[in-house]
Amino acid sequence: MQITQEAILKTLSRVQDPDLKRDLVSLGMIQDIEISSDVIRMKVVLTTPACPLKEVIKNNCLEALEEDFGKGIQWDLHMTSQVTTVRDATPILPEVKNIIAIASGKGGVGKSTTAVNLAVALSELGAKVGLIDADISGPSIPTMFNVEGEQPAVKKVGDKNVIIPVTQYGVKLMSIGFLTPAESAVVWRGPMASSALRQFISDVDWGELDYLLIDLPPGTSDIHLTMVQTVPVTGALIVTTPQKVALADATKGLSMFRQPQINVPVLGVVENMAYFTPEELPDNKYYLFGKEGGKKLAEKYQVPFLGEIPIVQSIRESGDTGYPAVLKTGVTKNAYMELAESLARQIAIRNAQEKKTEVVEIKA
Numbered sequence: 001m002q003i004t005q006e007a008i009l010k011t012l013s014r015v016q017d018p019d020l021k022r023d024l025v026s027l028g029m030i031q032d033i034e035i036s037s038d039v040i041r042m043k044v045v046l047t048t049p050a051c052p053l054k055e056v057i058k059n060n061c062l063e064a065l066e067e068d069f070g071k072g073i074q075w076d077l078h079m080t081s082q083v084t085t086v087r088d089a090t091p092i093l094p095e096v097k098n099i100i101a102i103a104s105g106k107g108g109v110g111k112s113t114t115a116v117n118l119a120v121a122l123s124e125l126g127a128k129v130g131l132i133d134a135d136i137s138g139p140s141i142p143t144m145f146n147v148e149g150e151q152p153a154v155k156k157v158g159d160k161n162v163i164i165p166v167t168q169y170g171v172k173l174m175s176i177g178f179l180t181p182a183e184s185a186v187v188w189r190g191p192m193a194s195s196a197l198r199q200f201i202s203d204v205d206w207g208e209l210d211y212l213l214i215d216l217p218p219g220t221s222d223i224h225l226t227m228v229q230t231v232p233v234t235g236a237l238i239v240t241t242p243q244k245v246a247l248a249d250a251t252k253g254l255s256m257f258r259q260p261q262i263n264v265p266v267l268g269v270v271e272n273m274a275y276f277t278p279e280e281l282p283d284n285k286y287y288l289f290g291k292e293g294g295k296k297l298a299e300k301y302q303v304p305f306l307g308e309i310p311i312v313q314s315i316r317e318s319g320d321t322g323y324p325a326v327l328k329t330g331v332t333k334n335a336y337m338e339l340a341e342s343l344a345r346q347i348a349i350r351n352a353q354e355k356k357t358e359v360v361e362i363k364a
């Protein structure tokens with residue numbers, strides 16, 4: 001068969017993205033085909049740099065091309081990515097593609113730890129990432145990133161002052177902890193906390209981001225409502241531990257996002273502290289809080305189960321010293337990297353299959 005752009009596209013229209021269940025050509029993933037006498041180059045544009053199926057897709061393309069055009073041709077497939085979005089260009093966060101809420105029902109289940117390690121993992125995988133610490137009365141992000149005491153700069157854009165986020169480990173950060181001394185016990189009234197979150201969303205110079213994660217306070221609160229009233233949230237990740245009391249609260253959290261008037265897609269459930277493992281013996285697993293509670297919750301509510309994070313001493317130490325566990329090697333790094341890939345994958349699936357989220361309007 002003669003090798004033309006049309007012929008190549010026809011061949012590759014047989015190859016499907018395994019997650020999106022559509023062919024690569026109609027998804028616009030095959031770009032910039034260059035045919036020369038010794039090599040044929042093209043870009044394969046994936047939906048996220050964190051795509052765990054990169055190799056599978058590449059091999060499927062090469063197989064189809066060889067099948068149609070025979071062996072002996074040198075194909076150069078440049079696997080690249082452009083994170084997808086369903087957001088419109090709005091005045092609020094126009095360059096932010098996906099806004100992801102990290103929520104839990106119960107306090108202390110490791111929501112902030114998960115948010116921190118996910119943000120760093122996504123950045124390590126090549127995405128542009130921001131993280132808002134929306135836990136206004138108990139901010140922990142500055143400590144977990146070892147940036148306590150940092151003060152974000154302010155710059156003037158037109159007649160408006162905008163805050164420059166603090167950047168650490170490749171992630172842009174904003175937290176009330178940067179604006180109030182850590183030891184001062186600020187009692188935030190609901191409206192003040194809500195206005196702080198609104199400011200973090202609209203008065204911070206976030207620039208271009210693939211993923212902006214919002215680490216919410218536990219439970220369901222005014223802050224949750226403020227978030228969904230201020231920006232359209234792409235989806236929510238629910239963090240839980242396996243024991244019954246945590247699962248009952250996680251169910252409430254999950255149901256809140258699903259209420260018809262809120263209607264934020266739940267991207268999945270992650271089970272933190274799923275089992276204890278000594279780092280030097282990662283095959284030894286002790287199910288201190290019961291087994292597979294998060295998984296069963298995900299099954300019951302028909303949302304994806306995105307993975308298990310074990311209890312490991314170094315995860316706690318990493319939080320306290322401000323050097324996220326995902327930056328170290330070993331069992332914890334792998335767990336968080338896999339979780340980041342699963343989350344990015346669910347965001348791409350959600351963007352391909354579901355409508356954009358609308359900002360919630362509360363009628364008086």
Ligand SMILES: Nc1ncnc2c1ncn2[C@@H]1O[C@H](COP(=O)(O)OP(=O)(O)OP(=O)(O)O)[C@@H](O)[C@H]1O
Pocket residue numbers: 104106107108109110111112113114135138140217218272273309310311312313315316317319320
């Ligand atoms: N997988 C884990 N292994 C070991 N320790 C963990 C793990 N996950 C979280 N922790 C530790 O548990 C404690 C609570 O975690 P974290 O602050 O992330 O919880 P949270 O759900 O965000 O809490 P809050 O309700 O205050 O928002 C911290 O000391 C943290 O280091």
